[in-house]
Amino acid sequence: MRETREPLLDVRGLCAGYGASMVLEDVTFSMGVEAVAVVGRNGMGKTTLCDALVGFVPPRSGRVSLRGERLDGRAPERIARAGISYVPQGRRLFPSLTVDEHLSMLARRTRNKRWTPQAVYELFPRLAERKKHGGAALSGGEQQMLAVGRALLLNGHLVVMDEPSEGLAPTVVDVLVDAVHRLVDEGVAVLVVEQNLRAAVRMARRQLVMVSGRLEAEFTGDELLARPDLQHRYLGVGTEEPVGR
Ligand SMILES: Nc1ncnc2c1ncn2[C@@H]1O[C@H](COP(=O)(O)OP(=O)(O)OP(=O)(O)O)[C@@H](O)[C@H]1O
Numbered sequence: 568m569r570e571t572r573e574p575l576l577d578v579r580g581l582c583a584g585y586g587a588s589m590v591l592e593d594v595t596f597s598m599g600v601e602a603v604a605v606v607g608r609n610g611m612g613k614t615t616l617c618d619a620l621v622g623f624v625p626p627r628s629g630r631v632s633l634r635g636e637r638l639d640g641r642a643p644e645r646i647a648r649a650g651i652s653y654v655p656q657g658r659r660l661f662p663s664l665t666v667d668e669h670l671s672m673l674a675r676r677t678r679n680k681r682w683t684p685q686a687v688y689e690l691f692p693r694l695a696e697r698k699k700h701g702g703a704a705l706s707g708g709e710q711q712m713l714a715v716g717r718a719l720l721l722n723g724h725l726v727v728m729d730e731p732s733e734g735l736a737p738t739v740v741d742v743l744v745d746a747v748h749r750l751v752d753e754g755v756a757v758l759v760v761e762q763n764l765r766a767a768v769r770m771a772r773r774q775l776v777m778v779s780g781r782l783e784a785e786f787t788g789d790e791l792l793a794r795p796d797l798q799h800r801y802l803g804v805g806t807e808e809p810v811g812r
Pocket of ligand 1: 607608609610611615616762
């Protein structure tokens, strides 16, 4: 039977790179309102995929559609306005702005929307306690919550997160995993790049494996957890210490 329901995000034959070197080769996948993880070893092109989706690295060829609307070739701010928000690796916050200033700066442009600073504080109560603290005074986990909150204030349809659990304590990773599930329950899709397989499988059922700029395979989180050989082959996890359930 023909699939009539349009996917939320549809990526076809996406190629992108830097200067003379091509990094992404023919990346094709689609997703609905769900959480999907992209996993793979270092340097395989995961960040480049995020950057290409949000327009920071212009695609050389292929197409990116969100709810049927072509976005490839558009400037990053137009892609954000169309509904893809980005939580980049390293969070990129302003050290001298407080939590409240970070959020209210964007909130002014987004009235009568689901995600307001108040809604972000309800999602991350820890941030509410740190409202008046500057970006530089926050812990890594608090910075990551703020980066996610800032992305939500754009009230988009899809949030792209690049290694959100990097360097965070397990209790903070728990908070992020819960937040991803809450977002999906509320109709916001999440595409998450993760080095941390344990976090990736808790965030998303679908695991897309990137090898040398290509999406080489797709597994469920359960399949990856049950198969140390796949973990070793695709993620470089040592065979003596596979990530188990
Ligand atoms: N700004 C850039 N200019 C040139 N080459 C780059 C640039 N950024 C990344 N690359 C190259 O593109 C390739 C893919 O890098 P990318 O950061 O996308 O991989 P990754 O899977 O996200 O890895 P990591 O987990 O280490 O961030 C690497 O060979 C990298 O050296």
